[in-house]
Amino acid sequence: MCAVTVTEASPALAVEFAGETFTVDPDQVFTVGRDGDLAIDDNLFLHRHFLTIEHVGGLWLLSNVGSRLSATVTDSASRVQAWLAPGARLPLVFASTSVIFSAGPTTYELTIHSTAPAFREMSQLDAAEDGMSTIGEVPLTLSQRLMILALAEPVLKREGTGMSDLPTSAQAAERLGWTLTRFNRKLDNVCDKLDRIGVPGLRGGVGSYATNRRVRLVEHAIAARLVTREHLPLLDAPDEAGDDA
CATH class of the missing domain: 1.10.10 (Arc Repressor Mutant, subunit A)
Structure with a gap:
C-alpha cells in the first residue's frame, strides 16, 4: 500500500501536451477541446469544449463538460484509474495525472502536473509489485x-x-x-x-x-x-x- 499525506493545495498547475506546457490560472476556467485554451486538434469528432480545469475550494477539479466522449484518468504510476464520463468531475490530487481520451479514430494523451499535490506519496511500492494491484491485474494470453x-x-x-x-x-x-x-x-x-x-x-x-x-x-x-x-x-x-x- 502507498501512504499518503494531505497537504495544503497550491494554485501551481500546468498541462503538458505534444511538447507544449500550458500554465493554468487559478482565477479562470481552463478549457480543453477543439476550441479552448488548449486547442488540441481540428477534429470534428472532438467537442469544442471537452474538459475543464478549475480551482475550487482549495482543490483543482477536472470536469468533463462534453456530451458524448469520456476520458481515462490515472496517476503517473497507474495505481489509481478513473473513467470520467460526460457530466462527471474529479479532484486532481496527484503530482502527475495522465488523461487519455479518443475522438473518432484518434487517441489523445495529456499530462497535468501539480507542484504541490493534495496527496503526496510517502513510500514506494515494494519492488516485487508492478503497480497494478489497485486497478486489478488481468491475466492475458x-x-x-x-x-x-x-x-x-x-x-x-x-x-x-x-x-x-x-x-x-x-x-x-x-x-x-x-x-x-x-x-x-x-x-x-x-x-x-x-x-x-x-x-x-x-x-x-x-x-x-x-x-x-x-x-x-x-x-x-x-x-x-x-x-x-x-x-x-x-x-x-x-x-x-x-x-x-
Whole structure:
C-alpha cells in the first residue's frame, strides 16, 4: 500500500501536451477541446469544449463538460484509474495525472502536473509489485497481448504526450498476419474479460460498439499498463501464440 499525506493545495498547475506546457490560472476556467485554451486538434469528432480545469475550494477539479466522449484518468504510476464520463468531475490530487481520451479514430494523451499535490506519496511500492494491484491485474494470453499491442502500437511508439491515430481491426490483423476473424475473436475475448471485472466502456450500442470498444480498450490498456513500450518487440517476433482462448 502507498501512504499518503494531505497537504495544503497550491494554485501551481500546468498541462503538458505534444511538447507544449500550458500554465493554468487559478482565477479562470481552463478549457480543453477543439476550441479552448488548449486547442488540441481540428477534429470534428472532438467537442469544442471537452474538459475543464478549475480551482475550487482549495482543490483543482477536472470536469468533463462534453456530451458524448469520456476520458481515462490515472496517476503517473497507474495505481489509481478513473473513467470520467460526460457530466462527471474529479479532484486532481496527484503530482502527475495522465488523461487519455479518443475522438473518432484518434487517441489523445495529456499530462497535468501539480507542484504541490493534495496527496503526496510517502513510500514506494515494494519492488516485487508492478503497480497494478489497485486497478486489478488481468491475466492475458500471448495472443491477447499481441492483439492489444497491434491496436496500441501508435500510442506506445509516441514520445511523450500528444495524439495518435489507431489502426482499424483490419489493419491490426494485417500487422499480426492474422485473419480478421481471428483478430475479432481475440478482441471479443479481451473485451468480455475486462467487462466482467468492471472496466466500463467496453459494451455499447450496435452501431458504435465496434469502434468504441477498440479505442476504449487501448485507453484502459495504456493506463493500466497491460501493454507497455517494452512489449513492442513481441510484434516482430514469430507468431507462436497459436489460437489460444
